[in-house]
Amino acid sequence: MHEVNWQSVIPRFPQFDQAIDTYSTLAPLPAGSLQPRLTNSIERLLHDSHFPRMLVVTAPDIFDYFTLIKQMVSGAAESDTPIVVADHFDEKQLFGAVYHDSRDVTSSRIVHGLIHQANNGLLIVSLRSLISHFGVWSRLKSVLSKGKVSWTAAKNDNYCELPEPEDVSVRVIIVGDRADVAELESSEPELFSGLSAYTEYEQDIQLDSDNVTEYLQTIKGFQQHFGLKELEPEAIRRVMQAGARFTEEQERMPLCPLWYQSLLTEADFQSPSESISKNSVDKAIQQKSYRESYLPLRAVDDIHKGQVFIDTQGEHIGQINGLTVIEMPGHPVAYGEPARISCVVHFGDGDVSDVERKADLAGNIHAKGMMIMQAFVSAALDLDEALPFSASIVFEQSYCEVDGDSASLAELCALVSALSLQPINQSIAVTGAVDQFGRIQAVGGINEKIEGFYQVCLNKGLTGEQGVILPRTNLSALCLNQDIANAMKEGKFHIWAVEHVNETFPIICGLPFERTNNENITEENITDDSSETLLERIAARIDAFHNGEQRHMSLIARMRQWLKFH
Known part of the structure; x- marks a missing residue:
């Protein structure tokens, strides 16, 4: 696990500086040159x-x-x-x-x-x-x-x-x-x-030192084809940042002519001078975002008014802030929005109930992610018999279909929290897919997810403790807006990249998930709660259940037991 620094959340392209600085001298090429x-x-x-x-x-x-x-x-x-x-x-x-x-x-x-x-x-x-x-x-x-x-x-x-x-x-x-x-x-x-x-027709290209000049010549070809002003080197860098966000990879650029037409013609309109500057491209991106921002801002407003319950401070057992991407029919772009995922456990036969699936509000990929998550937990507990607890996991206040496996890490955290009775820090949101061995895998829409949670935190008030946990393999997809980079620079917002579930729980729960191989596990070196692991807490709870200690018995159960012996 490591905390991401603010410089790495916006691509800078220093390896291509020499080529970018010579943009004005390059000859234009048609789009087919990169096909x-x-x-x-x-x-x-x-x-x-x-x-x-x-x-x-x-x-x-x-x-x-x-x-x-x-x-x-x-x-x-x-x-x-x-x-x-x-x-x-x-x-x-x-x-x-x-x-x-x-x-x-x-x-x-x-x-x-x-x-x-x-x-x-x-x-x-x-x-x-x-x-x-x-x-x-x-x-x-x-x-x-x-x-x-x-x-x-x-x-x-x-x-x-x-x-x-x-x-x-x-x-x-x-x-x-x-x-x-x-x-x-x-x-x-x-x-x-x-x-x-x-x-x-290939829709993107992986940039390297061999093709970057040809790519820049293709941009100039688009510029001249659309009859636009010359782009300054800093404007080229800003276009490339927007391209990296569009492709969700920092060194992969789009080749779609319609994408360049939309961005460059708007930047040309915003430019007051004879060339297109970085500021003009920024304004073009901001204007596009402004035109499309009604629904995302409505979602933040609903959370601010309490109509949708999202906590960004404090701790709760079995509750976590997951990150989702909303794709609304009739809305041209997807946007990020946090979702409260909750889990409750009760005595049962070990079944983990996916409420979304049972209500026909979840797709097959989400169901697959849930089953993989459950398999990992079962393997980690290594029980000789069925788990004596049943669980119910749900996306709270979700009224449309949920699909994808990007919430499986958050669902795993909620389940482990509920089983171990260890609270989760609500200042931190989580996204990532889990495999059966606990490795964290990449997810889509990472920039929209982070920005969606940041907007909610900003609206509720930044505390300096808030942030997002994401898969380490998603770092190359980061291309966030400047406001988040500035907040990270000032220590008001954080991003942690993880590779395994073991790296996640100390951040959100304050306890490790399990002992690592190089630790000596003895009863003597477990002296207080702070040295326990979450798996040990779950094991102790299961042991207490089987030995009858601290076991809650309802009034009806006690009456049935009394009738049995009388």
Whole structure:
């Protein structure tokens, strides 16, 4: 376990300083420059006779991506190669049709389609339009295999003589998102077994010293494509920080053109000078956050008014502040919000009841996390017989479905607290997934979770004791706002990174979970409560139950016992 310093929660990119400082001298590059797999696939589609005549590309089904792919094709094809984009079409528009001439019943009129326009070239097709029109996919396969387009009448109720099929030689790129590609593959199992090749438009890139210059040139390409002002070096660093937050990894940058368009055009609008400064990018990010902040601020307000109960001070047995990410339908971004997770125990058969699951308010991944957590506790207790206590774990004041395993560490802490009767520090919130060996695993939405809890603490009053426990493997995803970094610098807020549950309990409970291997365990060296472990407290409670000491017996139980002997 170690406490995270304030400098590491916002990426600084010192290893790329030299390249960033030369940004103004760099030549722009198109977005396709950072798409080696897609570029290679397009080149083979155009020039390799053994390559399938169709290429499926996973990318957002948006016109901007069609434009980028068309640019990449233009760079790889001969100058006179026809390249046609079919982003929205029906069957007649794609394949053409024969129309009846109303003035002469013996004649008809041929209207060529987009596939004829792409003859001896390449056709870029929207997968969503392709699968939304019945029969188009079958005809497209037939055209590619036979090299001929059969004619059909534009209207079935009018007779007209159909000409002979027309020869075409065309190669096709089909563009669609992953869900649409999965739908096509389910209806066409042989799709990637010779019928078509596959690749995708990569949405991010891992930056290193070899590709950082090319990445910066791509940013300049976006800047010039959108007709924006020049970015200053500090503005580039701020854009890269926003990119790291978007990808949830400090050295991984997005490649989505729409993301850059949204951020850079807003920064250009906020810039009063001839160039875009860091302050302009900051304002762009703040304005976007302000526009989207209604629901998150309402959530904080509900907690402040006590309508949602969240403690950020004091101690409670079996209660802990977990961290959640709220994804509200109709709201463009997810936001973080703390959730009170509680656990109560009573005499029983060792069953740990997941209230969310029983109420059909939890998904399968959450159920899996709960079962893994229970397995770890059972293995750690190493009992010869069933645990004589049953437990009930619930997300308090939660009225929508909970899913994911990121709360399993918090649920484990609540369960151990309730079993050991050791209170949990409410100043600290916890997130992390647990495996069956007690290792803490990474979770998603870490920045939103931390900022959500910080806002609640700030609203209730920072005490200097508040903070968040997170998986150590999530450190590379940190990209928090400057307010939290400043609070950490002043010692008003803390972040602890842990690798194992053993590192978590001393922070939130003040006691270790179990003895480490290098400690000598004897009854003589356990002299007071402060030297106990949580497992020892649980074992003592179980022993007291079995030996009848301090065992509470209800009035009804005592009456039943009296009747049994009388």
